Amino acid sequence: MAPKTNIGRLVLLQLALVLAPAASALEPLLVTGAEDGKQLGGHFELWHDPTGSASQLDAVAAYQAGEFSSPADRGSTGLAPGAFWSYFVLQNPGTAPVELRLEYIDHQLISLRAYQRDLGDEAFRQLVDLNLEEPFSKRPVHHHRFVVPVTIPAGDRAEFYVRYGSHQMGFVFPELRISSPWALAMTQANELATITLIVGGLLVMAFIATVSGVATGSRFFFVYALHALASIFVWFTVIGFTHQFLLTESFHWRYMSIGGALSLFTGLLFAREFLHTREHLRRFDYLLLFQMANAVFLVVVAVAEQTALSVISITLALLLYPAVSIAGLMRWYQGAREAGLFTIAWTFLVIGLFTQALRDLGFVEHNMTNYYWPAVASYGEMAVILVAMGIRIRDLRGLKEAAEKARMEQLQESKAMLEVQVAERTRELEAAKNAAEVEARTDTLTGVNNRRSFIVQGQKMLDRCRRDGLSLNLVMLDIDYFKSINDQYGHDMGDRALQAFAREVMSFIRDRDLFGRLGGEEFALMFISAPEAAVQTAQRLRDHVRTINLNTESAPLSFTTSIGLAHLENEEQVEQLLKRADQAMYAAKQAGRDQVKVSSA
Numbered sequence: 001m002a003p004k005t006n007i008g009r010l011v012l013l014q015l016a017l018v019l020a021p022a023a024s025a026l027e028p029l030l031v032t033g034a035e036d037g038k039q040l041g042g043h044f045e046l047w048h049d050p051t052g053s054a055s056q057l058d059a060v061a062a063y064q065a066g067e068f069s070s071p072a073d074r075g076s077t078g079l080a081p082g083a084f085w086s087y088f089v090l091q092n093p094g095t096a097p098v099e100l101r102l103e104y105i106d107h108q109l110i111s112l113r114a115y116q117r118d119l120g121d122e123a124f125r126q127l128v129d130l131n132l133e134e135p136f137s138k139r140p141v142h143h144h145r146f147v148v149p150v151t152i153p154a155g156d157r158a159e160f161y162v163r164y165g166s167h168q169m170g171f172v173f174p175e176l177r178i179s180s181p182w183a184l185a186m187t188q189a190n191e192l193a194t195i196t197l198i199v200g201g202l203l204v205m206a207f208i209a210t211v212s213g214v215a216t217g218s219r220f221f222f223v224y225a226l227h228a229l230a231s232i233f234v235w236f237t238v239i240g241f242t243h244q245f246l247l248t249e250s251f252h253w254r255y256m257s258i259g260g261a262l263s264l265f266t267g268l269l270f271a272r273e274f275l276h277t278r279e280h281l282r283r284f285d286y287l288l289l290f291q292m293a294n295a296v297f298l299v300v301v302a303v304a305e306q307t308a309l310s311v312i313s314i315t316l317a318l319l320l321y322p323a324v325s326i327a328g329l330m331r332w333y334q335g336a337r338e339a340g341l342f343t344i345a346w347t348f349l350v351i352g353l354f355t356q357a358l359r360d361l362g363f364v365e366h367n368m369t370n371y372y373w374p375a376v377a378s379y380g381e382m383a384v385i386l387v388a389m390g391i392r393i394r395d396l397r398g399l400k401e402a403a404e405k406a407r408m409e410q411l412q413e414s415k416a417m418l419e420v421q422v423a424e425r426t427r428e429l430e431a432a433k434n435a436a437e438v439e440a441r442t443d444t445l446t447g448v449n450n451r452r453s454f455i456v457q458g459q460k461m462l463d464r465c466r467r468d469g470l471s472l473n474l475v476m477l478d479i480d481y482f483k484s485i486n487d488q489y490g491h492d493m494g495d496r497a498l499q500a501f502a503r504e505v506m507s508f509i510r511d512r513d514l515f516g517r518l519g520g521e522e523f524a525l526m527f528i529s530a531p532e533a534a535v536q537t538a539q540r541l542r543d544h545v546r547t548i549n550l551n552t553e554s555a556p557l558s559f560t561t562s563i564g565l566a567h568l569e570n571e572e573q574v575e576q577l578l579k580r581a582d583q584a585m586y587a588a589k590q591a592g593r594d595q596v597k598v599s600s601a
Contacts, residue, residue: 028089028157029178033098036183039105040176044088046071052082052165056115056124059085059161075365077172079311083165086174090150091157098154101184103177104146104164105366107240110253111165114148119156136248143188144240148176167253169307171360195239198375202228205382209389216393220273224389227266228382234259235375257302257310263378264317265295271324271346274389275331275339284327291320318357322350338388345384352377443517445495446502454516458526458574461514465528465568472568473534475525475541476581477505480560480593482521489552497559500548508544524578531567538565538596546594560594567598 029043045068047059054062062068068087071077077084092098104112111131115124130139130146141147152158164172179187206228213221236242237259243251268288272278277285294316301309328343352374358364359371441453449457458474465472479485479501486494498521505523509515513527529537542563550557564585571577584599591597 026087026089028091031090031092031098031100031152031178032094033092033096033100033180035100035178035180037103037187038178040086040088040178042070044071044086044174044176045069046077046174047085047087048077048080048082049085050080050082054083054085056113056126056161056163059087059163060124063087063161071174075173075363076360077174079169079171079360081169083163084172084174086162086164086176087160088162088176089157089159090152090178092152092154094154096154098152099181100150100152101141101179101181102148102150102160102162103143103179103184104173105175105177106171106173106371107145107238108166108171108256108360109146109164109173110167110170111163112146112148113163113165115161116150117159118153119158124159124161132243132253133251136243136251141184142244143184144191144244147184149181167305167307169311173366175366191239192241194372195236195241195375198378199232199236202232202378202382205386206232208386212389212393218393220270221389223266223270223273224382224385227263227270230259230262230266231378231382234263235378239375254302254305257314258299260314261295261298261302264298264321265292268292268295268324270385271327271342274342274385275327275336277327277331280334281327281330284323284330287320287323288327291317291323294320315357318353321353322347325350338391341384341388341391345381345388348384349374349377349381443502446499446517448502448506448523449514449516451516451518454514454518454524455574457514458524458578461526462568462571462574462577470528471530471534472577473527473529473531473537474566474568474574474577474581475527475534475538476518476564476566476578476585477523477525477541477545477561478521478585480562480589482559485557485559489557493550493552493557496550497548497557500550501545501559501561504545504548505541508541518578524581534565534567535596535598538563542594542596562588562593563596564588565596565598 026045027043029040031038045063047062047068049058062085068085090100102114109132111129113129114127116127117124127150128140128146128148130148136142139147140149148162150158150160162174162176164174166172206225209221209225209228212218213225233242234256236246238256242255247255268291272285272288275281277288294313298310298313298317301313325343325347328339328346331339332343355364356371356374359366441449441456443450462472464470479497482494482497485497498517501521502515502517502523505515505525509525509527513525515523515525517523525541527534527537542561545561546558548558562585564581564583564587566577566581566584568577571580580599584597588595588597
């Protein structure tokens, strides 16, 4: 189109307004470029496409056929399938081009397409094709809600068709806010500051609760922290900042439903813990468990992208959510003072959620108050409940102090008797402790060190000898043909043989030597001496065992022993020394038993 003077464009605009066909007869909305969130108001008409498959040409045809109409109000269209198309006209009466931002007012929309036709153009051109599941970087305006950049030439007017799409079925707010780029940026900064304040506060509360849980061991502090983190996720996601800052390339609408379900589940879990409904309100506890199951169901259907089932689940959750407030009132009536604050906080959140539900259904007009009410109410709920938990801790501390005072009085009244009882009990405990320690390190049959005690003490002895340069020796020995003793004389005689063997060795060794039973008929002895003297000691020990005689019904029983000897070389662990001694003992058995074999390093 050839350039025109501003006066010529104004004359042409007036002629177009007089002679325009029905398709552009809607009264235009004047814009100047100084708009700061101005809404379309009554300057648009709406058409419902139930199938969601209509193209822009279909929408133009529907408008020319008179199927577009002014909405009854400027709220939500309610829960409906398919898509909605709006038509409106913006007029720039000024002498300079106007750059604008058309902002969708809510966060729940899945897709938005916008088309523009300036005065004199024959066809509409597509401005944007926005989708919630597309990477955030593809948005022409980096905003957590859908924004359409628009430029209207000087003295011109432009017609617009906007398609609002929801997946399968959802809510649509066909209203748009009109702002200059600068005004939109300032509004977004303020919103980001608000949600950052809320998220930061919730993070602080979660941290305080976690620290309190670690300090007190109270489970409900940890559950509260989980609820705070879930609230952060749901509001950061629902309002759109998760897509903008975190999941910029792989966001999906179901994350909003999943976040809501997690917040619902953790909130109900905390309510059960804090109000003790399981102990004091059994019937209400069953209802809360049902709501928690519904939250899990919501996660499942959201992952499966079953929008209708998700809507049913969310609606059921909203209807049952006030039950928690009723439970709080009942616990308050039962005497739990902190339940009063809990009820106030929870009820404030319930009112916010119901207001948002009524807004989604079209019964309440959308505004920034009811848009942010649930998020602010969630923050308030968490703050007030944190105070309620402080009251709970203070009451518990008061009960504890009262109990301690009563206990001290009782102790003072019976001090003498209690001192006697405590002293007697202390002696009993000390004796039991000593007995338990002895039993823990002693073989119950023979009374010598058991394997665990031998290893522990042997390691200390090995470390000391290595440090001081002493010659350490380890002897492994067991009773020859012990199985034959059990088979011929019975296990009772086998036990007597083990006991006699242990007594004989204990009578042979010194107090500083370490002797223990490793298991079965295997024993071990650690002692300090020169290697040559150690061999002689092992030989004398073998001879000493030969002198054992046990009375049986037939004839006296005697037995021999096979001994393996290992001198400490480079071993760091006592198990290594035991292994060499065991190999030497095995060699003694292979050589005919009743012998002493020395292991070479």
